[in-house]
Amino acid sequence: MQFLIESGDVLLEGFLATLRMLALTVLLALPLGVVLAAMRISPVPSLRWVATGFTELLRNTPLTLVFFLLVFVVPRLGVVVDFQISAVIALTLYTAPFYAEAIRSGVNSVPVGQAEAARSVGLTFSQTARFVIIPQALRSVVPPLINVTIALTKNTSVAGGFLVFELFASSRRLANSYADETIAIFLAVAACYLLVTIPLGRIADRLEKKVAVMR
Amino acid sequence: MTSVLYDVPGPKARRRSLIASIATGLLLAGALAWVIATLAGEGLFDAERWDIFQDPLVWAALGNALLVTLQVAVLASVLAVLVGSVFAVLRLSSLKIVRVPVTVVLEFFRGMPVLLMMFFILILFATSQYWAVVMGLALYNGAIIGEALRSGIVALPKGQREAGLALGLSPLKARLLIEFPQAFRAMTPIIVAQLVVLLKDSSLGYIVGLEELVRRQRTLAEFYGFSQYGFSFFVITLLAFLIVNLTLSWFARRLASRTPGGRGPRRAARAAIGESADTTVIRTAGAGGA
Numbered sequence: 001m002q003f004l005i006e007s008g009d010v011l012l013e014g015f016l017a018t019l020r021m022l023a024l025t026v027l028l029a030l031p032l033g034v035v036l037a038a039m040r041i042s043p044v045p046s047l048r049w050v051a052t053g054f055t056e057l058l059r060n061t062p063l064t065l066v067f068f069l070l071v072f073v074v075p076r077l078g079v080v081v082d083f084q085i086s087a088v089i090a091l092t093l094y095t096a097p098f099y100a101e102a103i104r105s106g107v108n109s110v111p112v113g114q115a116e117a118a119r120s121v122g123l124t125f126s127q128t129a130r131f132v133i134i135p136q137a138l139r140s141v142v143p144p145l146i147n148v149t150i151a152l153t154k155n156t157s158v159a160g161g162f163l164v165f166e167l168f169a170s171s172r173r174l175a176n177s178y179a180d181e182t183i184a185i186f187l188a189v190a191a192c193y194l195l196v197t198i199p200l201g202r203i204a205d206r207l208e209k210k211v212a213v214m215r
Numbered sequence: 216m217t218s219v220l221y222d223v224p225g226p227k228a229r230r231r232s233l234i235a236s237i238a239t240g241l242l243l244a245g246a247l248a249w250v251i252a253t254l255a256g257e258g259l260f261d262a263e264r265w266d267i268f269q270d271p272l273v274w275a276a277l278g279n280a281l282l283v284t285l286q287v288a289v290l291a292s293v294l295a296v297l298v299g300s301v302f303a304v305l306r307l308s309s310l311k312i313v314r315v316p317v318t319v320v321l322e323f324f325r326g327m328p329v330l331l332m333m334f335f336i337l338i339l340f341a342t343s344q345y346w347a348v349v350m351g352l353a354l355y356n357g358a359i360i361g362e363a364l365r366s367g368i369v370a371l372p373k374g375q376r377e378a379g380l381a382l383g384l385s386p387l388k389a390r391l392l393i394e395f396p397q398a399f400r401a402m403t404p405i406i407v408a409q410l411v412v413l414l415k416d417s418s419l420g421y422i423v424g425l426e427e428l429v430r431r432q433r434t435l436a437e438f439y440g441f442s443q444y445g446f447s448f449f450v451i452t453l454l455a456f457l458i459v460n461l462t463l464s465w466f467a468r469r470l471a472s473r474t475p476g477g478r479g480p481r482r483a484a485r486a487a488i489g490e491s492a493d494t495t496v497i498r499t500a501g502a503g504g505a
Binding site: 043044045046047050056057059060061062063064068069072073076077078137154155156157158160161162170171172175182183186189190193194197199201 | 224228232235236239240252253254257259322323325326327328329330331334335339411415416417418419421422429431433440444445446449452453456457460461464
């Protein structure tokens with residue numbers, strides 16, 4: 001009985017910490033992703049190069065290393081911040097390029113004829129983007145954005161390995177104190193993650209079908 | 216790069232673009248110079264922080280750990296492809312008694328963090344860290360590859376299966392001999408891309424306590440003094456991962472561009488991979504990365 005009460009509290013606390021981290025990261029990474037995506041399709045070559053370089057660098061670096069840099073290496077250089085903040089920064093840096101790629105592929109999914117038509121009517125680059133491409137791209141961009149967010153939800157668990165208290169860390173703590181209840185703890189924690197990822201996946205699937213029918 | 220989004224720039228636009236380029240270039244150079252100056256100010260490029268790398272023993276220790284990382288990744292990749300193939304075929308089974316439980320298990324594996332899986336394999340089955348990491352990676356990525364293969368099979372023209380059945384193959388044989396090989400070929404770029412993700416995820420072994428590259432570099436840095444060598448070991452490790460991963464990503468992209476344009480699944484695979492080299496953006500795999 002004591003197990004149920006105490007573990008329930010710890011799990012709930014961990015779950016809330018995970019959700020908070022998730023929300024903060026989405027709020028920061030999504031705008032950064034939009035900026036990166038805009039840079040990658042912009043007419044100015046140097047902007048494209050910078051965005052491409054940043055994307056390639058971070059997509060080929062394991063998240064564990066990004067965390068390692070921000071939690072252990074950067075503080076030794078004199079920049080000391082709270083681990084929670086380091087974790088959100090690490091997740092943001094890692095996720096933003098994935099958001100950017102999702103947005104870019106959404107933009108690319110708009111048929112070329114649309115842009116050609118807009119251009120031949122005399123719209124400029126920014127007008128074409130604002131009135132023709134982006135409104136159409138937004139629709140097909142949402143499902144991949146949700147998929148990246150699902151991946152992000154799972155990635156928040158890495159923070160638990162870097163001194164941040166969240167859902168994964170809470171499962172570790174519980175598994176230490178209640179060695180007999182390991183299976184129950186595992187299922188409960190997995191259920192918490194599934195509670196976020198499965199509904200998000202369903203929404204993405206449904207939206208995707210809707211977009212597919214319209215095309 | 217030409218684009219329909221804007222005209223081929225004229226002299227005026229070219230000048231403006233050049234100015235913008237120079238401005239960002241300067242800004243970037245400035246930022247880079249600031250970072251380098253700050254790092255140099257901290258003495259991070261001093262010889263005493265890097266002298267350790269004259270010692271072949273350090274390189275041997277790092278090399279061994281890199282081998283562990285690669286070994287884990289290769290072993291898990293092979294298992295993940297096998298697991299994925301089995302999942303894909305079972306999930307499309309005509310028997311409800313097979314299909315439903317497999318679907319539930321797949322959703323379960325795909326929806327939770329790999330790290331959680333590794334950790335609980337470690338304590339539930341009392342295995343070594345090595346096998347916990349390998350099995351965690353194999354099951355998680357197997358579930359994702361399974362979904363990709365399944366969507367590959369579903370996207371095949373119906374005639375393929377019907378022709379097989381008309382020739383007198385049993386339903387299972389038609390699936391295994393006719394549909395599966397085609398789906399597998401079509402989805403190869405996605406599978407390779409997922410294996411890049413798997414390689415990156417092998418570094419999660421650090422958290423579970425496996426002595427792979429990330430943990431080894433930390434152990435070494437701490438042994439020789441973290442405040443002195445922490446930064447240099449991190450840089451070397453980062454470079455090692457970048458070299459391996461960029462090679463693999465390049466290979467995945469090449470494979471995708473060489474996949475001949477066909478109908479259905481091939482095009483889907485090409486689209487998914489061409490847009491973004493290592494996220495599986497197809498809707499069945501909400502993997503995204505790491």
